[in-house]
Amino acid sequence: MPDDFLIRAGLAGIGLMLAAGPLGAFVVWRRMAYMGDATAHAAILGVALALAASLPVLVGTMIVALTMALAVNGLSGRGRAADTALGVLAHSALALGLVAVSFLPSVRADLSSYLFGDVLTVRWGELIWIWVGSGAVMALILWRWDALLTATVNEELAMASGLDPRREKLVLTLALALVVAVALKIVGALLIAAMLIIPAATARAFARSPEAMALLSVLIGVAAVIAGLWASLHFDTPAGPSIVVAAAGLFAVSLLPGRHRG
Amino acid sequence: MTLIEARGLCVRHGAATVLKGVNFAIRPGEIVTVVGPNGSGKSTLIRALIGLEPAAEGEVIRRVGLGIGYVPQRLHIDAALPMTVGRFLSLPHRVPMDEAEAALVRTGVPGLRDRPMAGLSGGQLQRVLLARALLARPEILILDEPTQGLDQPGIAAFYHLIEEVRAETGVAVLMVSHDLHVVMSASDRVICLNGHVCCEGAPHVVSAAPEYRALFGFGTGGALALYRHVHDHGHDHGDDHAHHGHDHAHRHEDEHA
Numbered sequence: 085m086p087d088d089f090l091i092r093a094g095l096a097g098i099g100l101m102l103a104a105g106p107l108g109a110f111v112v113w114r115r116m117a118y119m120g121d122a123t124a125h126a127a128i129l130g131v132a133l134a135l136a137a138s139l140p141v142l143v144g145t146m147i148v149a150l151t152m153a154l155a156v157n158g159l160s161g162r163g164r165a166a167d168t169a170l171g172v173l174a175h176s177a178l179a180l181g182l183v184a185v186s187f188l189p190s191v192r193a194d195l196s197s198y199l200f201g202d203v204l205t206v207r208w209g210e211l212i213w214i215w216v217g218s219g220a221v222m223a224l225i226l227w228r229w230d231a232l233l234t235a236t237v238n239e240e241l242a243m244a245s246g247l248d249p250r251r252e253k254l255v256l257t258l259a260l261a262l263v264v265a266v267a268l269k270i271v272g273a274l275l276i277a278a279m280l281i282i283p284a285a286t287a288r289a290f291a292r293s294p295e296a297m298a299l300l301s302v303l304i305g306v307a308a309v310i311a312g313l314w315a316s317l318h319f320d321t322p323a324g325p326s327i328v329v330a331a332a333g334l335f336a337v338s339l340l341p342g343r344h345r346g
Numbered sequence: 347m348t349l350i351e352a353r354g355l356c357v358r359h360g361a362a363t364v365l366k367g368v369n370f371a372i373r374p375g376e377i378v379t380v381v382g383p384n385g386s387g388k389s390t391l392i393r394a395l396i397g398l399e400p401a402a403e404g405e406v407i408r409r410v411g412l413g414i415g416y417v418p419q420r421l422h423i424d425a426a427l428p429m430t431v432g433r434f435l436s437l438p439h440r441v442p443m444d445e446a447e448a449a450l451v452r453t454g455v456p457g458l459r460d461r462p463m464a465g466l467s468g469g470q471l472q473r474v475l476l477a478r479a480l481l482a483r484p485e486i487l488i489l490d491e492p493t494q495g496l497d498q499p500g501i502a503a504f505y506h507l508i509e510e511v512r513a514e515t516g517v518a519v520l521m522v523s524h525d526l527h528v529v530m531s532a533s534d535r536v537i538c539l540n541g542h543v544c545c546e547g548a549p550h551v552v553s554a555a556p557e558y559r560a561l562f563g564f565g566t567g568g569a570l571a572l573y574r575h576v577h578d579h580g581h582d583h584g585d586d587h588a589h590h591g592h593d594h595a596h597r598h599e600d601e602h603a
Contacts, residue, residue, distance in 0.1 A: 293433055294428060
């Protein structure tokens with residue numbers, strides 16, 4: 085029987101992947117990787133502001149991540165210049181967050197846990213919030229699935245079918261902010277985007293339909309969580325990065341020849 | 347009873363006026379083709395009529411609840427997105443498999459349902475896009491340069507298919523094209539656009555109009571005959587189109603025999 089803390093850590097990671105799997109598929113399909121980064125990096129600023137304002141960290145992270153995601157949303161899809169603008173935003177948000185944190189000695193001491201996660205210390209109370217947040221994202225994505233997919237394939241087709249691609253984009257933006265808030269404790273601000281992109285990119289090699297890819301992303305992410313936690317315990321390595329390394333390992337396997345399907 | 351109407355439509359992209367004072371209407375069952383040189387605002391007009399572009403001035407009136415089947419100019423599906431033809435046909439609303447297959451048969455690409463979208467040829471993709479548009483049982487089909495990337499026989503075959511579909515379903519068709527010669531005689535009405543409506547009317551009227559000649563020159567007469575020829579050959583309507591018998595017309599006969 086594994087230790088209690090390990091079960092909590094595993095449940096936290098699995099909870100995260102239920103949302104990060106399908107959302108990650110959209111991040112990959114829509115080339116929103118930079119947007120994921122910018123939103124995730126803004127989370128550090130959210131931590132600083134939440135603690136300064138005596139708000140729960142989850143709430144602060146959520147608000148700042150949502151603000152950032154909306155700002156980035158306005159910039160994305162406007163060609164090459166947007167790429168630069170996103171890069172500026174992503175790194176400025178991180179730097180600003182780090183500077184803001186330096187004014188708060190309590191966080192300063194604990195900075196690495198916000199940057200790289202601290203899933204082994206997750207409490208039952210936090211676990212509940214992780215599952216609530218993740219469940220909300222999953223429900224949102226399932227509810228809008230066909231519309232999201234249509235808007236992803238072609239915005240004009242979606243509009244001609246009576247859908248509003250901007251609304252679907254907003255759904256994804258909201259989902260992204262929620263996932264960032266949820267994932268902060270697990271893999272940390274620097275590696276949140278990895279848990280969106282790597283499992284989905286790995287799933288691509290084995291999937292023939294969008295639905296299969298989203299589902300496989302969840303399974304691959306869960307496998308990475310379990311493998312990463314095991315490795316973390318076994319080799320005494322940090323849990324968050326270990327999970328991402330495990331995911332990267334699975335991705336490498338997916339690149340082996342003969343695996344690519346339509 | 348018009349399906350879509352534009353009154354005094356102006357569209358601006360930033361400071362540039364792309365369309366100015368456009369009046370337009372399409373009625374049920376009509377085939378209307380918009381022709382014009384590159385940058386004349388053809389695609390913008392289509393997009394404005396669908397509601398993808400806001401009108402800076404004037405208005406666009408779509409009949410309430412109008413079913414639009416839209417075939418975009420290009421469809422690029424990211425390689426990261428696995429998508430079979432069958433799944434694509436079910437966007438955004440699921441359609442039964444037999445209906446999807448029937449639509450593919452109708453557009454001349456049966457048996458593609460399990461194929462990945464990324465592996466289709468240009469001609470197959472156009473027909474799949476058309477099949478998807480038809481599945482919504484639209485009152486109007488809107489096609490933005492539907493034959494880009496097709497060769498000459500492929501273009502003629504595609505327009506032929508559009509005419510058949512119109513004859514069967516009574517759907518109105520609005521197309522943008524610069525395949526002038528092939529498309530024009532397939533149309534009930536041609537609108538020549540260059541930022542504004544230069545001229546408008548039956549194909550032979552427009553092709554003789556000085557405004558049209560000023561934009562496109564005189565070199566399209568033979569090819570117009572080419573299309574008529576092919577059309578008569580494939581479909582015996584018993585009408586009396588002239589057969590000019592151009593050499594290149596005969597080269598394409600097999601396509602429709």
